[in-house]
Ligand SMILES: [Zn+2]
């Protein structure tokens with residue numbers, strides 16, 4: 418995905434790019450790579466690296482909260498289902514309602 422894409426370095430027109438800066442997405446060659454940030458990926462300079470790190474640390478996952486929310490939603494759904502079964506069963510004990518129920522649903 419890096420070499421042979423036909424893209425050339427933004428600073429060296431004749432040199433094929435090894436990839437794009439993670440922050441500004443400019444095509445870069447090996448000579449233009451910012452070495453201090455090499456462990457984190459490809460960046461053109463400290464500014465782009467700083468911006469990328471700042472952005473990455475800002476979006477923190479909220480997995481715990483959403484998992485709790487779906488659990489609560491599941492419990493509420495079960496409670497509604499149980500109530501519906503209970504109410505439906507209770508209705509069937511009243512003869513008038515039972516005949517209406519049969520008229521409607523038969
Ligand atoms: Zn950049």
Ligand SMILES: [Zn+2]
Nearest residue numbers: 426429446449
């Ligand atoms: Zn270059």
